[in-house]
Amino acid sequence: MTHQFITCETSEGVTTLTLNRPEVLNSFNTPMSAEVLAALAAADMDPRVRAVLLTGAGRGFCAGQDLAEVTAGKGGPAPDFAAHVRTVFNPMVRGIRQLEKPVVCAVNGVAAGAGASLALACDFVIAASSASFIQAFSKIGLVPDSGATYFLPRLVGLARATSMMMLAEKVTAAQALEYGMIYRVAEPETLMDEARRFAASLAAQATVGLGLTKRLLNASLSSDLDSQLELEARLQAEAARTTDHVEGIAAFQQKRAPRFEGR
Ligand code: T3D
Numbered sequence: 001m002t003h004q005f006i007t008c009e010t011s012e013g014v015t016t017l018t019l020n021r022p023e024v025l026n027s028f029n030t031p032m033s034a035e036v037l038a039a040l041a042a043a044d045m046d047p048r049v050r051a052v053l054l055t056g057a058g059r060g061f062c063a064g065q066d067l068a069e070v071t072a073g074k075g076g077p078a079p080d081f082a083a084h085v086r087t088v089f090n091p092m093v094r095g096i097r098q099l100e101k102p103v104v105c106a107v108n109g110v111a112a113g114a115g116a117s118l119a120l121a122c123d124f125v126i127a128a129s130s131a132s133f134i135q136a137f138s139k140i141g142l143v144p145d146s147g148a149t150y151f152l153p154r155l156v157g158l159a160r161a162t163s164m165m166m167l168a169e170k171v172t173a174a175q176a177l178e179y180g181m182i183y184r185v186a187e188p189e190t191l192m193d194e195a196r197r198f199a200a201s202l203a204a205q206a207t208v209g210l211g212l213t214k215r216l217l218n219a220s221l222s223s224d225l226d227s228q229l230e231l232e233a234r235l236q237a238e239a240a241r242t243t244d245h246v247e248g249i250a251a252f253q254q255k256r257a258p259r260f261e262g263r
Contacts, residue, residue: 001042006020008042010049011246013050013051015053016196017039019055019056019062021066022058025056025059027064027115028114032060033089033091035094035097036092038225040052040095040099043101044095044101045179048171050099050204050207051103052103053106053107053195053196054105055107055192059109061107061108061110061119062116063136064114064136065113065114081142089258090146100211101210101216103122104122104126105125106195107133107173110134112133113136114146116134116135116136117147117151120155121146121148124183125183126198127176129188131173132170137168138165144165152181153180155181164232206258207262208239208244209242242263243263247260248260
């Protein structure tokens with residue numbers, strides 16, 4: 001499939017998806033979001049793909065909605081923001097959370113607005129020490145979207161989420177790590193190597209088990225203990241039927257590293 005606004009390549013079981021509009025800090029126009037969605041769907045369908053790496057080209061990760069596309073203040077008919085959020089941003093967030101393969105986000109620079117939301121929806125965020133996160137919405141009179149109000153309070157607590165969202169202050173990568181928003185910080189020069197190696201190591205794990213773990217974590221965000229215990233029991237039975245479980249046990253007994261095939 002050819003892409004105009006992203007690049008997409010697969011090696012070592014990892015699909016690397018790069019947002020590629022560096023001149024506008026990879027902000028989202030509608031076609032770019034459609035390309036991201038199609039690439040996530042392709043990664044989902046392809047059994048050779050066992051992890052996804054999301055990053056941005058140039059000095060920024062993603063500055064959220066492309067404000068040149070927004071017609072407010074330019075006269076003309078009022079845009080249907082609800083429809084836009086439902087059709088452009090929400091499907092990408094669902095695409096990341098429902099993909100039962102690990103998604104690593106390498107935040108190479110500023111992540112603002114829906115760009116920050118998208119990073120927070122990923123399973124692992126590795127940020128360059130020079131990167132930052134800005135809940136930029138309030139600066140333009142909008143509300144946080146693309147799952148920000150769902151993920152951020154759960155990651156950092158209500159007080160910090162409130163201040164980030166109402167004050168739109170820049171959160172550095174070091175602060176994001178300290179607050180529990182992200183997984184790791186890397187030096188800018190080594191970010192992509194580290195992120196690729198990390199994604200490849202995830203791709204070599206028991207993919208079905210990781211996918212079912214993601215389903216459990218998704219459910220746990222809005223579940224009660226009894227429901228969660230029951231879901232764990234059901235999904236454990238599913239994981240136990242995989243070839244990778246048999247291989248994991250064999251490797252343990254033979255005191256060797258497992259060779260997981262992702263099934
Ligand atoms: O429509 C709906 O569905 C509503 C949904 C909304 C979801 C959202 O994401 S709302 C939030 C939208 N994003 C923003 O408000 C962030 C806007 N950008 C910024 O505040 C700053 O650019 C940054 C803090 C992210 C980075 O600042 P800085 O100083 O490093 O870079 P810069 O000079 O501002 O930007 C560099 C270029 O990118 C610049 O273009 P130029 O002057 O070199 O030709 C700038 O205009 C462009 N750019 C940055 N962000 C956007 C953008 N162009 C279009 N849309 C952007 N979001």
